[in-house]
Amino acid sequence: MGTRERRQREVAEREDLFLDAALELIRQDGLLNLQMSRIAEKSEYAVGTLYLHFASKEDLLLALVTRVFREYIELVKLAQAWKASSRDRMFAVGVADMMFVRRYPDYFRIAQYSVCEVAWQAASSERRKAFLDANDPLVEIVAGIVEDARRVGDLEAAGQTAQEMAIGVWALCNGYHNLSHAEGILADFSVHDPYLLMCRHLQGLLDGFRWKPISDVADAAALDALIERVCREVFNEECNETQGS
Amino acid sequence: MGTRERRQREVAEREDLFLDAALELIRQDGLLNLQMSRIAEKSEYAVGTLYLHFASKEDLLLALVTRVFREYIELVKLAQAWKASSRDRMFAVGVADMMFVRRYPDYFRIAQYSVCEVAWQAASSERRKAFLDANDPLVEIVAGIVEDARRVGDLEAAGQTAQEMAIGVWALCNGYHNLSHAEGILADFSVHDPYLLMCRHLQGLLDGFRWKPISDVADAAALDALIERVCREVFNEECNETQGS
DNA sequence: CGCGCACTCTGAATTAGATTCAAAGTTGGG
DNA sequence: CCCAACTTTGAATCTAATTCAGAGTGCGCG
Incomplete structure (x- = not known):
């Protein structure tokens, strides 16, 4: 009986x-x-076994x-x-991004590659679906915060759905990940800490949504705090913003 | 004499x-x-000739x-x-993104791939430098608009440089490109036109920067106009937002 | 005008590494 | 203990990028 399950x-x-x-x-x-x-060698299995699990290298990466x-969702x-x-709480989502990147410095590069047309197409459709399914909750959770804000009166509807607002936040963070991880792109502009900038601009976007309480744009110390x-x-x-020595 | 130049x-x-x-x-x-x-065949040259120009396939793509x-810079x-x-004018930069994507629907996918670590490393360092050099003016041009705004009194400095603001706009747009082009990611949230959303959120970000005149968040017709x-x-x-039939 | 050097172009041969699949190994019920 | 069904294996296959030895070209000079 239990054999199959084991x-x-x-x-x-x-x-x-x-x-x-x-x-x-x-x-x-x-x-x-x-x-x-x-990978097979390190796991002490044959290459063929690896291919019993993953349709291709890209499939493995997407997994x-x-x-x-x-x-990250957690x-x-x-x-x-x-x-x-x-x-x-909405702002904390941006900080979560920051923490996450710190914990998995390689994650974004791999994700960036896996989502590219070239790699994406090489993954199996099941794997693609699993990835998209894993993504769904993100917008829902963030949209939940938006809805809470509306309920409490911190935020007016202003002609957009909670999901749309969530997507805006996502896009901004995603853009920062992208620019930060693309070798050298931000280096030319002496951006000390791109994620601090991301936080500042997330505050900007939320202010733009008229999300109360409106932040004090000029108060860098408050943001740090x-x-x-x-x-x-x-x-x-x-x-600490500055990590190593 | 002119032989070499020809x-x-x-x-x-x-x-x-x-x-x-x-x-x-x-x-x-x-x-x-x-x-x-x-590529060689279509151009009626030998593969070897192609490789006289490009160090690798990724090098060609980056070129x-x-x-x-x-x-796009134009x-x-x-x-x-x-x-x-x-x-x-600042807003028009976002619209430029939109127009550009419409003109070169494939551009972003290729760029997304070329900038990935895997492809990036496979390009020659000269090509990488040329790409970064081509990028530099972007931030400078956008920062120029920010500086104009300050000069005219449309915008307070608010503790960030013009370049930093330009990078915020860039990140937002880049994030939208990314999400729009990653197969299926936005499809799950029935986003009709991601670039319309991008425009709305760009307005939001600019409002967040306290960039005068502040927009009317709820006025969708004004944005369309x-x-x-x-x-x-x-x-x-x-x-027209809706393209084909 | 013909020669030979220096440069350019060619595409068959090489290579690297992903992927496959026929054969060897394992398992568990009878 | 045997066998059929299921697993695992890794050498062989395959694909497409990349290389490079040799053929081709054009130019300046005697």
């Missing part, structure tokens, strides 16, 4: 094992040098992206559930 | 020829099916992206030079 569990565990190995190899040698045979993305849920004003507070209260983490 | 010209023309062929092939068969040998990007310059309020006006006055083009 097997299924074992297979699922093996899938995780492959993904762990892939992530480690990427960290070690970079995405460019990732080879299917190395990895989807798995890690679920952890961070965003923390932001949503935070006991704070709707505006601060808020970021600190979010890190502490929502994510139980320190978040 | 040769140089011929070589440059050939490079364009290759890029034209590549673009056409991409339009025809998609980026995924682009093959170096096909293509850089070439097309320069046309659109943004039109926005900058427009005889209108600073605020409208403004987009129409920009299309007509700046780009001499129609811009």
